[in-house]
Amino acid sequence: MVRSGPPSRERIVAGAADLISRRGLNATSIRELAKHAQAPLGSTYHYFPDGKQQLATEAVRYAGAAVERLLRRELDAGPVAGLRAFLEMWRGIVVASDFRAGCPVLAVSVEEPPPGDELPPALIAAAEAFQDWERLLAGSLRAHGADPERAPELATLVVASVEGAIAMCRARRDMGPLDRVAHRLEALIETELAAQARQAAQGRQ
Amino acid sequence: MVRSGPPSRERIVAGAADLISRRGLNATSIRELAKHAQAPLGSTYHYFPDGKQQLATEAVRYAGAAVERLLRRELDAGPVAGLRAFLEMWRGIVVASDFRAGCPVLAVSVEEPPPGDELPPALIAAAEAFQDWERLLAGSLRAHGADPERAPELATLVVASVEGAIAMCRARRDMGPLDRVAHRLEALIETELAAQARQAAQGRQ
DNA sequence: CTCTGGCTATAACGCTCGTCATAGTCTAGC
DNA sequence: GCTAGACTATGACGAGCGTTATAGCCAGAG
Structure with a gap:
């Protein structure tokens, strides 16, 4: 019998990603995860027979893949456009949750x-998600003329500072930290690309 | 009767900061905190009558103040020296714990x-700790010639990216992210100060 | 020595935890 | 309608949770 899985399963995974991003992994119970997704407790063990760790793993992969899709799409218009989309996405999550939600990948990483x-x-899965994001950013930076040595460093700086800034915003209940980081990162990438463009033009002339 | 508090109390606070940095706040029990500090459970409620939240608050303040002291001391030799000390401190904690411990202030912020x-x-308390660190860094940057508008942004970028990088290192069990961030931040601050110095010299001539 | 008061040992309270087992209910295919 | 198999409802298991209460220890003051 081939049944397209009921909407329950994905809803549980998405809800788990959200709830883990708010409370942390070890502090979130399966009962809460089920209730948050409006699914019965029994269903979680039906869909995820390996229990909490399986659900947590899928939740991290789900969130990581969603961000990866966003980056893949928006980086086409250049590193700065990708950075802006990345920032706006997190900004939306933090603001919409009134500073209660953050990044589930970070939440899992710090336990x-x-x-x-x-x-x-x-x-x-968390480590892989971070690495995927870094790779996409570094690739786009290189493709748009960044120094091949500095590109991976810049990519890591972007991911790390945005993740850290999200946490700082949650503590302060104020988007200031993310705004300041965003401003500096944009300037940083722009001058990096401009410097390389200048150097290339100089070499060509 | 004036008794200098027995060593237990501070040991409990320090142990709480360590354990919270590993497991997160809500996922750490008072019984574990007591055992970690080799103190009886009853003592925690003796020293911290308001229970877990009081102990957690003091632990965050304790860790925040320790970092603040380090920054105050090392920033005398300039922003880059302060940054290096800041980085080396976290590096030591992460490495010594085999990627199991991180920053307790971040841990509390993401719950x-x-x-x-x-x-x-x-x-x-977590928000205040972050803000203190930012202020010290920004002040040192300004004092050494950084653009007064960019200094707070740079300070936030430093704190956020280091916090984020620590989490990424823990996930990957690899110090690469922090090393890359460190390299980029140092270069960033050096060029910022150099640019301002150049500009100042130009204005003076 | 007695006694006071800071500290500890122990047990208990109601509650939630992750997980499992069992007995359902419902629907798709015959 | 009937049956198989996907899903759900329910309750239980031992364990641990935060917190409180009570009784006991033991150093130092008088």
Whole structure:
């Protein structure tokens, strides 16, 4: 019997991403996740038989992929346009939630893995999400003339500073930190690309 | 009877800061905090009668003040020296804990406050800690010739990107992100100060 | 020595946790 | 209509939660 999965499953994953971004992973219970998605508790174990860690992993991948799609789409118009879209997306999430929600990938990243030797899959998914974003940004920077050595550093700086600024905004209940970071990052990228363009023109002349 | 508080109290606060930086606030129990500080559970309620939120607040203030002292000391030798000390401190914490510990101020910042109207004091303490660090950095930048408009933006960028990079390092179990951010931030500050120095010299001539 | 008061040990309160098992209910395909 | 299989309802398991209460320890003051 082929049934297109009911809307429940994706709704649970999306809701989990949202709730984890607000409360953190270990502080969020499966019962809350189910209630937040208006799904019965039993359904979560039906769709995610490996329990909480499986749901958390899928939630991180879901959020990571959504951001990746946004970057892929908006970076076509250049690194600054991509940066602006990236910033506006987070700004919208923080403001719409009245400073209660943030980035689920960050939330998972700052929780200690259990004492065992192997890492929780959700943490690995978080690392991959960050790396994907960095790669897209670095690629766009390089493609638009940034120094190939500085491009990955700039990409990491963008992701790290936006993630950090989101947390600072939540603590202060004020978008000032993200605005200041946005302003500086835009100027930074613009001068980087302008410098390279100037240098290229000089070499050509 | 004036008794200098036994070493227990500060040890509990310091241990709480460490454990909160690893696991997050809501995911850390008072019993774990007591055990981590090798103190009996009863003592935590003796020293901190308002319970978990009081202990968490003091832990955030404790960590915030420690960083503030470090910045105050090292920024005397200039913004780059202060930045280096700031980075090296976090690097030490992350590496020494094998990527398990991070920044307790960030950990508290990314947890949703309870639905009530007033904010938890620990969150307010986190906002104040971030703001203190930013002010010190911005002041040093201005004092060493940075553009007075750009100085606060740069300070926020430094704090935000370091906080974000710490989280990224923990997820990847790799210090690459912090190293890349460090390299870019140093260059950024150096050129900012150099540009202003050049401009000042020009104005003087 | 007694006694006071800072500190600790222990147990308990009602509650929620992650997870599992079991017994349903409903719908799609025959 | 009937049956199979996808989904849900319900309740339970041991464990841990934040917090409080009570009783006990033990150093220092008198």
